[in-house]
Amino acid sequence: DIQMTQSPSTLSASVGDRVTITCRASESISAWLAWYQQKPGKAPKLLIFEASSLESGVPSRFSGSGSGTEFTLTITSLQPDDFATYYCQQYYVFWTFGQGTKVEIK
C-alpha cells in the first residue's frame, strides 16, 4: 500500500500569510495527487488534481506542485475562509489520504 505523510500536522498562521503544506508518498506516484479542504462538519472539497491543476471555481491563491514522492500545497495570502484541514490524496494505486494538516488562526 502507498502511504501518504503530511507535514506539519498543525499550522498556525495569520490572515495574509503564505502557507505551505508538504505531502510525501512512500513510493513514486508520478503526478497522481490531489488536495482537499475540509471544514468541521462538512464534506471535503477538491482543490487541486494532477498535483498542480486547479479545480474549477477554486481561488487562484491555491496552488500545487511536485511529482514523484514530494508535493506541496501553497496558499498565498491566507484568507479567513481558508482556516480548515487539508488532505492530500494519491490516486496512482487505489486511493490513500494523508493524515491531514489543520490550518488554525495564530
Next chain:
Amino acid sequence: QVQLVESGGGVVQPGRSLRLSCAASGFTFSDHAMHWVRQAPGKGLEWVAVISYDGSNQEYRDSVKGRFTISRDNSNNTLFVQMNSLRTEDTAVYYCARDKAEGSDPFDIWGQGTLVTVSS
C-alpha cells in the same frame, strides 16, 4: 444542481448489518465511477470502496473485503453499500463521492455524509 445525498446511517450493534444509500442528481450518474469514503470521529479520511460506471467492477479496502458490498442502480441514480458483520472500528461518517472521470481519479463531488455508529 449537482448533488449527492446519503441516507441510511444509524446506531447498530456489532455483528449486525446496515445498508447505506446515496441519491445522485444534476449529472449523468452512469458516466461516473462512484466511491464510498469514511471518516471516524476526529480522524482522517479513509477510502472504502469503488464501483465502475456500469457496476461491472468493484474494489474494496482490505479491512472491509468480504463484509461490505458496493452496488449501484443507474436507472434510479443511486449508489449503495451493504455493510455486514459490522465492527466497532467501522464507526464513522460515510460519504459517497463521485469519481472525477472513469474510476482512477480524485473525487470532485461529495455528499454531506451519514453517521454510522457501531456499538452495543
